Amino acid sequence: GPESPQSSIYIEWEMSSDNVAVTGYQLQRKTLSGTVYTTIYTGPNNYYIDSGNPNTTYNYKARAFDAAGNYSNYTSITSWKTDPIKCFVEGTLISLSNGTQKPIEKLQIDELLLSDKINTLNDTNDVKELYKWSSSHLLENRVTAPITHIEQKTAYETIIINNGLLEATPLHSQLIQRDGIWKFIPIGEVIVGDNLYGIDKKIIPITSVAINREKRNIYPMSLSPSHTYFANGILTHNIKPHDPV
Numbered sequence: 001g002p003e004s005p006q007s008s009i010y011i012e013w014e015m016s017s018d019n020v021a022v023t024g025y026q027l028q029r030k031t032l033s034g035t036v037y038t039t040i041y042t043g044p045n046n047y048y049i050d051s052g053n054p055n056t057t058y059n060y061k062a063r064a065f066d067a068a069g070n071y072s073n074y075t076s077i078t079s080w081k082t083d084p085i086k087c088f089v090e091g092t093l094i095s096l097s098n099g100t101q102k103p104i105e106k107l108q109i110d111e112l113l114l115s116d117k118i119n120t121l122n123d124t125n126d127v128k129e130l131y132k133w134s135s136s137h138l139l140e141n142r143v144t145a146p147i148t149h150i151e152q153k154t155a156y157e158t159i160i161i162n163n164g165l166l167e168a169t170p171l172h173s174q175l176i177q178r179d180g181i182w183k184f185i186p187i188g189e190v191i192v193g194d195n196l197y198g199i200d201k202k203i204i205p206i207t208s209v210a211i212n213r214e215k216r217n218i219y220p221m222s223l224s225p226s227h228t229y230f231a232n233g234i235l236t237h238n239i240k241p242h243d244p245v
Helices: none
Strands: 008-012 022-031 038-043 047-051 057-066 078-081 093-095 101-103 112-118 140-150 153-155 158-161 166-168 173-178 181-186 195-197 203-205 209-212 216-218 221-223 228-231 234-237
Touching (some): 093 112
Antiparallel strands (some): 008 047, 093 228, 153 216, 158 166
16 A cells, blocks of 8 residues: 655664774675666675665675775675565545545645554554455454645556556555455455455445556555555555565
8 A cells, every 4th residue: 555665774884803993894886787886885884774766776885994994805795685665656536534536746745544443453554464464354444544644655556456446566566355264465466257346335346457557656554553445435454564674
């Protein structure tokens, strides 16, 4: 669902055990496709918290230096890939707690969305835990959750369900019913024959799934404390991944 992707990483490297007093460290980074490393940190710490663009692989290497300006060899190269952004496209209508709908691009922080508590679901911020949940019955009651974060981003791949009933990036977590069981899966893994759950409690069969590779404006969004909401009248989920520690 619209959400903030994991876009920061904690990097730590070995303290140097040279016989000369080390005064600091230099950390360098490049993108996987890039050719030139740039220095992103110089200082006394042997760790750094970096952030990057979504869906991008970065390579890192570090080295120590002493007061005389002598450098050690670089550490081995480590790499990290940021998460893709997961969210709905411009024009998606989000249900507010007052019963009206508003296009996702018009929403603002602190606006109150209609949300949903699912009885057996521990509404977790952890996608691995969310994907373990399943239930043969969907018992739910409506609650309210304010938006805590929203921004505009760009996507170059989206999944279109039922000719536009839903359109979101492939890793957006979607509630579906398959073989009589309700569960959350990435929207990129839904298939024709799965069912969706409507705001009027009706079951909506998925009749078509298509991939779009044209540029789309998307709107990552976080809500709290509940993570469910209704997009174009369909119950869906928003996860804000934790930054790694």
